[in-house]
Amino acid sequence: MFDIKFIRDHGEKFDAGLARRGVPPKAGEILGLDEEARKYTAVLNDMQSRRNAASKAIGAAKAKGDEDEFNRLKAEVDQIKTQMPTAEAEQKKKLDQIRDILSGLPNLPADDVPQGEDEAANEEVRKWGEPRKLNSAKEHFDLGEALGQMDFEAAARMSGSRFVLLKGGLARLERAIANFMLDTHTGEFGYTECQPPLLVRDDALYGTGQLPKFAEDLFKSTGDHWLIPTAEVSLTNIVREDILAEEELPLRFTAWTPCFRSEAGAAGRDTRGMIRLHQFSKVELVSITAPDQSNAEHERMTECAETVLQKLDLAYRTMVLSTGDMGFSARKTYDIEVWLPGQAQYREISSCSNCGDFQARRMNTRCRAKGEKQTTFVHTLNGSGLAVGRTLVAIMENYQNEDGSIAVPDALNPYMGGVEKIETAVD
RNA sequence: GGAGGGGUGGCAGAGUGGUCGAAUGCGGCGGUCUUGAAAACCGUUGGGCUUCACGGUCCCGGGGGUUCGAAUCCCUCCCCCUCCGCCA
Known part of the structure; x- marks a missing residue:
């Protein structure tokens, strides 16, 4: 959401920012409507003023018992x-x-975001680790099905396509990964662990920017609730409608939650395996900062x-997304892409966005410096830290052995109860 | 799900339909006193829109209505509390 005053003062800059995202200019239309609205406001203001004055006088006339004056004023108010x-x-x-137009416009990109139409224009920021070269590397779904611990058919029978059933060692590995991530973010980086609602109302989704434009990407309950597509929604809305003390910022929240996405429009993409599911789990990071701290x-x-991937010894590269590839609410986004030997390519495993005050305006979340009267909108950030399902995929493909078993990364040993290798159950 | 009771300024808590944007207390800010602080005392202390300013206007959970006039009456939605029922 944007500040109408900013558009009044910087119409050209506003349109230029929109143009960077492929949106046609809107300032003219908005300011035209704004001018008309203000005209009516002024007229209305004047009428209210006269009505209030007359009403007050009526009270006085009535108190005095001046019937004629009373009736005259009453007629005036009626008029x-x-x-x-x-x-x-x-x-x-x-x-x-105005509100309808504004609520449908994406955030303006930061100045240092590369210009481009799609992911082809994304730029590599840095690279870590050596992409593992394996002889006849298998993809994770082949490995998982051979292990008998990753069952897409059983999931499909109860839920349809784009669901998975994990069992045994792989199910445990998923839990180990999530616990490891949560421990890292809470223990090393100061994030507060949360267990937030998974069902939220329209307002919350409007606040983070999924609504009103992207309803078709979401699952809706039979009532008024929606399933969260990411814990970003729940964690960011913790501070909705709040006025925070600037000294207590930044606030840092993390949560391991399932995420639900309809994947409308993704038909045919990543149909095999665990890369793109209707339900997946993710450890999310959200920060609430003062405006000058968000960068x-x-x-x-x-x-x-990135630290999580380093601890797991998984090669990755970090990309800054181009204007054409960024999400609706973001002003700048880094994607972290992990190397998948089975696919022999880098695949997105995390996306970290600075939303500036875009979401804060929608949620009406402000902060106030000590001793100041003035409030300002906070800045919000969110990032995956990381997508748990895709991390499972990355571990399977990177740590696969020739016999189809999966070595457990050292960092996860404390979470696997002594299991060092995931292999076909022998009974 | 049933029956009741509430939602008022940073917080607590008043408010017969007519100078109520709102008493009072706490907290905050400024001052007096003090070597300094505390205590005490005095003063001050919501926000949005609009205006160069004076001012005007809107806001007492959200929306709608009654009225010349609504924090106050009516309808509706949301939220919180108490009791009952059901339940992981």
């Missing part, structure tokens, strides 16, 4: 009141139009996510 509904309706119409926090958050 004013016949005109008010049209002005009110017009004003509301214009304001609604530094963005770098820090990305490093927190």
